Amino acid sequence: MNRGLLIVLSGPSGVGKGTVCTQLRQKQSELIYSVSATTRTPRQGEIEGINYFFKSREQFQDMIARDALLEYAEYVGNYYGTPRDFVERMLDSGKDVILEIEVQGALKVKEKFAEGVFIFLLPPSLDVLKQRITGRGTENSDVIDHRMSVAVDEMNLIRYYDYAVVNDEIEAACHRIQSIITAEHCRKERFMAGFDAFKATTEKA
């Protein structure tokens, strides 16, 4: 059986990563969502192993020490990270895993898991991104300008990714990502790994 693929979906804040990822999982139910570990307290209704792997601070620091995380970050006093073990088990069982993550986190994953498929989600234009950020309401123009400047800096990191997918329309973006997954499964390198077994089918002929 062929090993699964780790699909890393990233892009600037406001581009619609979460919406695209949710839609993709609905359309492609066999796609496994990478479950994060966190030290924050579970909220009402959150289930261990589905929403998060809930860890104590000591457990999390032990995972860091054992290099058991593909990436991690501290945010408002809590750790969040991607357990390597969960991803590896799913890939070994032939399942594709999708990891939705912000731009810096994706680059950390790339350091530890270069064989992943790194997809950068883009807005159709920077105008549209600004509208989406502004459309969330509440923020004043300084905050919006700051976010836009961060987004432009992040977009320069696209050079480290494999694919650029424009999120002009959710259905179209999902279709492009599904095509990328199918195409990556057809890459010659993946076929070559099982080529000797394939050629042996002539013996039976």
Added chain:
Amino acid sequence: MNRGLLIVLSGPSGVGKGTVCTQLRQKQSELIYSVSATTRTPRQGEIEGINYFFKSREQFQDMIARDALLEYAEYVGNYYGTPRDFVERMLDSGKDVILEIEVQGALKVKEKFAEGVFIFLLPPSLDVLKQRITGRGTENSDVIDHRMSVAVDEMNLIRYYDYAVVNDEIEAACHRIQSIITAEHCRKERFMAGFDAFKATTEKA
């Protein structure tokens, strides 16, 4: 406008290149079929520029001398080849071009047009390929054994291709090839070519 892609579809004799290519063009009418040049006499109903570009032997040899062919071969006394100019014009106008060609011809194209997308079509197993070759009738077992041995040699050339697509079922094979075309259009390198123009959209924001 983005430049089109040259999709080179190849694979051993009997694998079903022609059937898959015909089906693909029906499903994706905007895909342009690369028209070959030949010195053979037009058959009833064949149209210049649609089925072939019909050339005199002198004209064809002049094209060879001018390096105007992506590949060519002589077969039963006639020349056959792929005019570069037709392909380039289509790509420049943003259209994707598909070239269906045998394995050796595809490798010649790669020498002159490395930026093409090279897809190798495979049978589900060598058993199935043997059945398909045998199923054509008429051939004796020496001919079949020879064809199988050529097919296995050709399959070793898959290492020079980008993708391996198994033709287990025509619809599935077409879906994989369509996915490859969509994914290749999303490659980061293609996006980067227009990245400065994209970033300039912030000026208008």
